[in-house]
Amino acid sequence: MPHLALYTFGVLKLPLADPAPLTREFYDTGEAVYRKIGRHPGYLGRAEPADADRGMLFGADWGAWGEFAVPTWYGKGRTVETTALATTLSLWTDLRPAFDAVYTGLHREALNRRYDWFERTGQPNYVCWWVSDGVIPTWQDGVSRLEHLHDHASAPHAFTFHQSFAPDGTPTRIKDIGPKSDQSH
Template sequence: MPQLALYTFGVLKAPLADPGPLTRELHDRGEAVYPEIARQPGYVAHAEPAPGGRGTHFALDWGVWGGFAVPRWYGKGRAADRVALAATLSVWTDLRLARDAIYSGLHREALNRRHDWFERTGHPPYAFWWVADGAIPTWREGVGRLEHLHDNGPAPYAFTFPRSFAADGTPGSR
């Protein structure tokens, strides 16, 4: 049975290395959100760097998730003192369960604060697509899907909650 891949990407207002309270708050919130999301029904897995890695997103070993990649519109830098992004890559069993997890609990609280931490870029913040059962999406694939969504709008190749598609390509309910 196909599974659902989800790539999220946001450009932060300040670099991750910024010692300010908003950056610390975002980091602390993320530390609490990830374990809660991982316990939700429908959650399968998410990209995590290999233990013991050092450096920023770009320097870490992501294993089967592939080398870290970002959309073409990200321009804040790749050096540790300039990286200003938040990205996730995960796999879910279905769209309804992913929606329930994302729009509840600590993650819902964080979404309500997203404009405190993230720039409004005019680009989609996430893209879904279907993968074969057991397949692991890569960061580059996620970037490609998000860029396709931005350039072409929702389609079976890359879609959103409001404009979703079933695994067979038929439009979802709206």
């Protein structure tokens, strides 16, 4: 059975190495969110560097997730001292569990504060797509799908939760998604 790949990308206002309280708060919140999401039903795994220091993304060993990559619109630093981005690449059993993990609980609280930490870029900040069972998506897959979403809108190749597609490419809808559902969380 296919699995859902989810790539997220955001440009931070401050570099990850910045000693400001806002950066510390972002890290602390992020660590709590990762712990919670890692126990969420339907979560299969996420890209994590095998041997990197905190904040090291470029040049880290990401194993089967491939070489680290970023969208063409990212124009900030690429060293540990200057990198100003937050990104994830994860694998899920289906749309609903991924949607629930993103839009409920601790992650939802963090989303409500995203503009404290992230710049408003006008670019999409996440993309979903289906992968065959046993396939591990790569960072480059995520980047190319996010750029495709930006250039062409939702399609079976690259889509959002709100304009989603089933593994066979037919449009689908997550039950109870939308403004009514978002207000209840």
